[in-house]
Amino acid sequence: MAIAIALTFATCDLCDAHKGDSTGDFRVLPPVFRDFGGVQKFAGPVVTVKCFEDNTLVKAAVDSPGYLETPQGRVAKVLVVDGGGSLRKALLGGNLGAAAARNGWAGVVIDGCVRDTAELATQAVGIRALASMPMPTEKRQQGQADVAVQVQGVWVRPGDWLYADEDGIVVAAKALV
Template sequence: MNPAATASFATGDLCDVHKNDDSGAFRVLPPVLRDFGGVKKFSGPVVTLKCFEDNSLVKAAVDSAGDGRVLVVDGGSSLRRALLGGNLGAAAAKNGWAGVVIDGCVRDVAELAQCHTGIRALAAMPLPTEKRQQGQRDIAVQLQGVWVRPGDWLYADEDGMVVMPAPGLA
């Protein structure tokens, strides 16, 4: 995805356009995820993971080509272990991930702030995960009660995050 194209949206404008959508196709994520990355505004097609206190799949994902996609991780809202740290944040930026959105924790906050990618999570937690090679990829997940599906488009800026089934700036 062309990074210049992502600069032309505002989540507030998208909400204005879709505020009467009662189909469930347009979704707004609750404002509980904090901004940790070096990029504040990002968007792209979604890749999903579901893992609980095990970041094996997160590492595998960010070590692969991101191609402007957004990795959305259902970490079960755990505040006990960090699913992403400085090394994985740097890998996400190096490999072209537009962003990583985690319903869970991150660590190495100062390092994540230097990563040229968007990173959102619930909180910082210094404890790493156990590597058990457990989790699922490319399934519908819930972040704070909002469904996010593989291939959806996620838009994030300073005002919040929205999800829709296809790119839509109109």
């Protein structure tokens, strides 16, 4: 299991410290995401998937190790999924949520839907999405991994750092804590 980075951050404090950033290195996601996982506060380096109503690459990601090996130990990663904001199909359900937790992911943020919400709430992983939708996806083997994505109009790139807590989600070009 991955060791979590010290979760001493608060997104409000990060916003206070970076509110004057004009470089685009510090970004805040809109307050449209709901909390579905068993962990409310999470952070880590970003891995991205871009897909539309096809969770093939989401499954591949959460089935893989959800951490990086560093000189300080394992650092849990965050999967950011650009699902095109679709409210018609769920990109993550109970089985994939369990895989994310089992494989050490810190969190999953989905610009789209999830399902099996009662199961997701029991998993030791942060999960944020737009809504719950019981309809599963089609498996068409489509999508892209490790590309810059837009989540609700905000650019998120592989290697960025994402911080999520009770107040919101922020993204930075480098680790902030």
